Amino acid sequence: MxxxxxxxxxxxxxxxxxxxxxxxxxxxxxxxxxxxxxxxxxxxxxxxxxxxxxxxxxxxxxxxxxxxxxxxxxxxxxxxxxxxxxxxSVLHPSAVVSRNASVARSVFVAAGVVVNIGARIDDAAILNTGATIDHDCAIEAGAHISPGAHLAGNVTVEQCAWVGIGSALKNGVRIGAGATVGAGSAVVRDVPADITVAGSPARALAKRMDDSGHC
Structure with a gap:
């Protein structure tokens, strides 16, 4: 090989x-x-x-x-x-990934990451150092979960969204495509596409300009 x-x-x-x-x-x-x-x-x-x-x-x-x-x-x-x-995909040996989670192609799972049962990690996503992905989450293609971010169960992070370092996402919330969650934010409700949110609870700061209209 x-x-x-x-x-x-x-x-x-x-x-x-x-x-x-x-x-x-x-x-x-x-x-x-x-x-x-x-x-x-x-x-x-x-x-x-x-x-x-x-x-x-x-x-x-x-x-x-x-x-x-x-x-x-x-x-x-x-x-x-x-x-x-x-x-x-590259999975650091210290990461803990449930045998009942799915990891697609070209994914990076860093040291100390935990991925629990039923989670789905799509192509080219990043799960960075010490992030936790609880049961039945969906991390879509090109998304990035930053170091120390914690996702409760049934969270969806859509294509190319970015969850900032040290953030916490309530169970069941959806982060829209291309959205950004600021560092240390507490997300308790859905975040629309191409929006930046920050704070505790997280609130919208600005809409990202993107003439293409998609990721």
């Missing part, structure tokens, strides 16, 4: 993903990144820009998108699929 992994994005998040991949058992990990940087981080070379992705497939058949921007990450994931790459 080829135990190599190409990580798209050599920033801080990409380095966390790469480190977890080594702990998980991948033997060779390298980056693609558009910035002119020489990132070694002790172990991980940058092989070239993202434009070289398709040419890397023979030597590096498996890849994961690891940029923080939700929309960019999801677009890179679809580019990987179109190019025929394998798109494994």
């Amino acid at each position: 080829n135990r190599t992994l190409l990580v798209l994005g050599a920033g801080g998040h990409g380095r966390v993903v790469a480190d977890a991949a080594l702990v998980m058992g991948f033997e060779r990990v390298a980056f693609l990144d558009d910035r002119q940087v020489t990132v070694q981080a002790g172990l991980f070379p940058v092989l070239g820009p993202l434009a070289s992705l398709e040419s890397m497939k023979e030597e590096w058949p498996a890849a994961i998108a690891a940029v923080g921007d939700n929309r960019v990450r999801l677009a890179l994931f679809h580019r990987l699929l179109q190019a025929g790459f394998k798109t494994p």
Whole structure:
């Protein structure tokens, strides 16, 4: 079995993903990144820009998108699929994921995460350090649950939404596509799409401008 992994994005998040991949058992990990940087981080070379992705497939058949921007990450994931790459998820060994939860492709589950029974984690989502996802939650494609965020049961986080660090989400709430939950917020009611909320209880701050109208 080829135990190599190409990580798209050599920033801080990409380095966390790469480190977890080594702990998980991948033997060779390298980056693609558009910035002119020489990132070694002790172990991980940058092989070239993202434009070289398709040419890397023979030597590096498996890849994961690891940029923080939700929309960019999801677009890179679809580019990987179109190019025929394998798109494994990276789950840190210290994460606790129920055997009765589902984790899709190119998902990153960081150290200390807990995912309980019935939860569904869709393509290219991020569950960051120490987050907890309780029973029957749905984390849709490209969403990001930040470090230390806690989701009670039956929460839905729609496509490309972002739940900020240390937030708490009441059972049954829905976070709309592209919405942002500010750090440390307590969400007790549904959040519409493309809205930023913050506070305790969380209230709307502003509507995000997005001419495309979708994630």
